[in-house]
Amino acid sequence: FGNAAFWGLLALSMLAGDRLGDFGNGLLVLALVAIAGTGQIGRAPGGEVPAGVQAERAARYGNFLLVVALIIPAVALAGTFLFKWVPGLADPKQATLISLGIGVLIALAVGMARLRPAPLLPAQQGRRLLDAVGWAAILPQMLASLGAVFALAGVGEVVGDLIGAAIPQGSLFGAVVAFGLGMALFTMVMGNAFAAFPVMIAAVGMPLLIKQYDGNPAVVAAIGMLAGFCGTLMTPMAANFNLVPAALLELKNPYGVIKVQIGTAIPLLAVNILFIWLFAF
Template identity: 60%
Template sequence: MITYEWLYLLAGAFFAGWSILSLRDRRIGNAAFWGVLAASFFLGSHVSDFVNGVLVLALVTIAGAGGIKRSAPATTTLAERVGDAERFGNRLFYPALIVPVTAVAGTLLYNYTPFGETGLFEPRRETLLLFGIGVLVALAAATVWLRPPLLAPAEEGRRLLDSIGWAAILPQMLAALGAVFALAGVGEIIGALAGGAIPEGSVLLTVVVFALGMVLFTMIMGNAFAAFPVMVAAIGIPLLVEEYGGNPAVIGAVGMLAGFCGTLMTPMAANFNIVPAALLELNDQNAVIRQQIGTALPLLACNIVIIYVGAFLLWN
């Protein structure tokens, strides 16, 4: 059976490779950061919470000390890239499409055909595992098709990660923070406050508060994955699902989308909003956010309507 652990090992192998390449170029800070991250993927399931905490603190220390620097490894030349762009055009995007096709088509086949009876994948993990398989298939297809230098994929991945820096793992860090907040009972406190303020039986108002809470917590914490455990524990499960009988799938999925509206409007989502501004060398570091607000607010309104209609009017 292919389990979640295989995905951890795959991710760890990529980070370990980037660490070795950085060490070869004598970029000690980069090598240490990606090496520690690789260790967390390789060992995280097999060591204590204390050791995992030490690994996280090591990552924070390296990043806080400015240990990660941009790199510019030699891969293909500019002339080769221009030539490939002129020769292949938009077909260069074909390998990227392999990843979602593999994840979606593979999940459907696994869940709705006899293929699922093989027990090949860990239950309820098939989509993520197929996503990882899709990445490997896409990488192999692109390599066979374009025939780049052997280390070009690894070096290009390192160049991109080094450009993003520590913000590349910010979503995981914030998601963990959200789980900590949920375990600390923050969700129950917010739920008690919301329950006292919202009139009993006001389903639409509860949906609005839930969606706005996802947006606000996402803006504060920088990522919808961090806001989700808190708001689900506060309003999603006790009020929308248990008290009003809403569809949990719609509430969970679209609730996350509502949170992503907050991602579009906050500098705390540095990897989405601040890093692109820096990479594009924009004078205003909030320029990306300013352009996204006009999309985020109408999208939030649409998400509220979808939750109310899909989870309640069409469900009950």
């Protein structure tokens, strides 16, 4: 019941979100959080393929399985350029998503033609895959919305006042460190460097690094995003990168991916902060 309610409410938001209004969508989000938070989502029984069968099929079809997987990004890339070169075929803003959808359909058709599974097997395995991922599948959308709310609420200005009080007056290096660490920490909280960026650029990047210290905006923004990505490597909030692979690989430790990445993320964050200090001013 929990799985059906969760995905049903999500489908409702996609189909009728504009009719529900802000308040209705807010209640829907709270319902999704309640279902996930109380542990009502889980893997439904059935659909598992024995390891021996998987090994036998992998040996039989070999690299063809990789070809099917590569069709999706190849078509997405080609379609993105095609829709831009031939205007009128699709909305240029949606070209990548449309191309991605077409790539999935082509890959499905090729796979069905070669592997000849039962007609309902793709749907059944897709359901099993989504059950394995669970609530983490919609976390990126939720966090992106949170970033927009933070920006509209003026969180960046509040954070800027707090950081400004903590940084020694006239310390360029202190401002750079605050910006880099802030990008990483806010990314860890929000799960998305793109959501953290407007907060930190409004708090430190624009008023201090760019305006006060005359920093290069391109360098500050680009390497600042890289600093944020270091935070992505260290947080379960970036579920699509860190929790989903652990679920799909059925790791015993759901945070095993993060545990391995921390050793790279921390020194890389230090290097990015150093690069902002060296190349932006």
